[in-house]
Amino acid sequence: MPSGIWKTSWKSGPAARGTGPGSSVVVSITEYSTHRPWGTPAVAFEGMRLRRSRPRTPGAVALRLWRDPGPRPDRSGSVIVRTDEASLMRFVARPDHLRIVRAFRGRGTMRSALRETALGAPRAGFPQAAGPALAPLRADAERIPTGGVPWN
Template structure:
């Protein structure tokens, strides 16, 4: 992925404290490419609003938002980790999420992929709640976003 990507730190959800190494999780990787470059900051701001409520989102393990500004086309999205697919489905159906989807419909192209995976061991030097094996999940997401691995 180009070095111009901006990303937030991982933010834990309530399920981060009940998952650990060896836990099965669902990872959702999303990308929204705007038709016009000036649309990306608005999408990123809406993502940050949703992120504020993350600690109260049932089934949420962790979230990282990202944005890649470019000269002609901008991309932004998220990498979210869920305790199960049902938790993700409940989040997608929430009114505040649906409002954002409707607001940006027709202003760009959305792609997403789900991956079932197992969390690895905590990263050295990180507190257990933050370092529950999220680094490999981000590395996988980067390969998909860079076009190295397929979206399917």
């Protein structure tokens, strides 16, 4: 991501230990653009609160939050790696996640991309926080919010 985008470090989930080269995973990339610039910090704060419990949920492989404070529109979002789509849907249906979605409905625009992929061999130079097999996947997923790869 370009230097203007702030991002958290990758946080591993319980499924990261059993995920290696050749494993099939689902990557969810989300972006929330606020209608007004003062809304982005509140959305980012709520994401950080969810970040504490999100990786402990079953099927969580890795998570990274990001925020682009400008120029307009202000944006924030996440890159979530899960073992399968059912695991992702269980997270999306959690009451704490639904509370945040409802709280910010109508205050901005949300878009997301969902990719299923198999993990490849690790590349040198990437941290191993979420397992070395995730390094190529993380690099690809981070290009979507920057416009380096199309959302669709």
